[in-house]
Amino acid sequence: MPAHAPLIEHFLLAARSSEIRTLDQLAQSCQLVTSACELIHELQRERGISNIYLASGGKRFGTEREQQRKRSDTAERHFHDYLRHVQEGDSRLWGSASLFHRIARVLLQLEDLPELRKGIGDQTLDTATSTEAWSGLIAGLLAIIFEAADIATDSEISQALVALFHFLQAKEHTGQERAWGSVGFATGRFDPELQARLQHLRDSQQRCLDVFIRFGGESERAKWSEIEASSGTAELVRLRWIVDGFDPASPIPAGISEIWFAVATERIDRMRDVEQQLSASLLAMAQSRLEQARKALQENRSRLQAEPDAESEPVSPLSLLLESSEGKSASLSPSGSVRALYDLLQEQAEHLQQMSDQLEEARSALTERKLIERAKGILMQYQGLTEEQAYRRLRESAMQANCRLVAVAEKVLGAVEGSVPGRASPGSH
Template sequence: MPTHASLIEHFLLAARSSEMRTLDQLAHGCQLVAAVCELVHELQRERGISNIYLASGGARFGSEREEQRTRSDTAERHFYEYLRQMQEGEPSLWGSARLYHRTARVLLQLDDLAELRRGIRTCLLDTAEATQAWSDLIAGLLAIVFEAADIATDAEISRALVALFHFLQAKEHTGQERAWGSVGFASGSFTPELKARLLHLRESQQRCLDVFIRFTGEQERVNWAGIETSEETAELARLRRMVDGFDPASPIPADVSEIWFAVATSRIDHMRRLEQQLSAALMAMAQARLQQARLALQDNRSRLQEASEPESGPVSPLSLLLESTNDESSTMPVSGSVRALYDLLQEQAEHLQEMSDQLEEARSALTERKLIERAKGLLMQYQGLSEADAFAALRRSAMEGHCRLADVASRVIGAAEKLKG
């Protein structure tokens, strides 16, 4: 029997217990993600309605704006209710300082929501200011989802979170397209700048959807294909072509804004239903993995308790290794406790290695996103570019250099750090 057998057993079981606590944190994080998804969806809709209201000088969508505010308030209340449950429960259930920080920051932004709505109701804000304010709030909420994905240490849950996050981002770009398209139709004009913004948003949607399709399950890919081939998507494509063909000097009937809003909203509502399926599957997966971890912990305890001591005396770890390399006829006596310890060590090592290998791909997608977002921010800060122009510059450099976008982003960050130095 090893000299420190009790310590070995303790840390073997502690490893399983730690995995279970981590999965418990992930399960609560998935509940947070579900609450965020509901609130984001309602705020996206309120943003689009507000833009038509502002672009029409308050002549359109007045009653719709009030109705949608009620829906947004309900989703916000659900979000607060979940956070209060967390406040009253176990303080470390999320397990990430950055996740706590992101949440606190969003709560500050939500406190400013009444002022934003007042500015919209009185038409003191223009569409650009209002859209930016809504989008900043929604970006803060989506950052919570990103942090939840970034801290996930279970491979299966991590892949599901990466897929959900990028689907949410695609939906947000779709929501921004709805909002800015509503501005063009309601105001009766699509400037070259507005058309370029809408094109950038379409491209951003597709980039996020490519990552979503890469990480999601087969059934979810089938469901998404159904949305892509729907009549609503075909109608949206026709309206997009109409926008691309508009001359800035050509008048546009204002009532087309309501058609645009209805078509874009139908697509977003379809995306919301798929988003709910993804969120529900994620929570079910987290609970299933947590149950598996509980059973594994119970199994490990039972195996250690059932292991018996041999009569032949102690056997060293080296002897155990030598025995495993001998032929099956070897009769070297081995302690049952030693065998149980080494079997569990081997199983845990293989389990952790498998998780590490599977996590690498999911983590790489998040790391690349971090690099690209940071590089865009640097170009916007130091070269005065818009987000669309900053991304276009990165993409152009990648195409000219025949390299990945993330590699270009990494070089931009490196160059900026050298300049700072």
């Protein structure tokens, strides 16, 4: 028996206990994500309805707007109820300073909702201002989910959060396409700037969906394939052709705006089904991982408390270390106290290494997103480009250089930040 066996046992079990605490807090974060998802969906729908209402001068979707406001209010109340649950100490939310800051910022943005709705009702806002206001609020909610994914320390949960976040982001781009397309169809015209914006939103949807397909579950991917092959998607494609081939000499009848909204809404509602399935899988996974960790802790305690086998020969720590380094099995009788300690150490090391490898894969997708967003921001700041133009510039550069978009983003960041004294390079973050 090692002289410090009780101390070794304490920290072996403490490692498992720490994992349980982390998983418990992560499960609470998953609850936050689910609540945010509900609110995002309702606000996306209200944004589209508001655009048609504004573009039609208040002649269309007045009743629908009032009905949707009530749905959004219900989702907002659920979101607030969960956060009060956390505030009152009934649960411990896993988070960072950045996550809590994001939550506070969204709560402040929600305070401005009545004023936004009044401006829409009074027709004192234009569609562009309204859309930007709604999109800013939704972006804040999506940032909460991004932060939850970015700080998740369990590999399975992290991958599930990455899949969910990117699917939600794809759905948000689809929602923005619905909102801006509603403006064009309601006014009967699509200028080049609006056409470019809609094309950018389509490209952004696909980019996010590619990440979702990489990390999403098999059933969720299959459900998405069904949506892509549906008649509703085919109808959406036909309406997109109208947008791309718009001729100013042939105005589009304003009534088509309602057809556009219905077709785009059907797609978004079906995406909501996939989103809910992803959320349910995430919650179930968090609970399952928590139960597994608790079971593993109990098994570890049992193995460490087991009485040594009197007939077994004592095993020295040195022989166990040599055996492990040579890759030989360390699965002899667990009744020996030394054997139990070293077996558990080796099993935990392998468990942590596997989690680390899978976690790195999931976080790479989030890191790439951060780099691309920062590169777009730099192009917008220093070259006066819009977001769509900045993204198009990055994409064209990637195609010309035959490399990935993230590689171009890294070059942009390196060129700008490397030339500013005191600024760190992108890879140092």
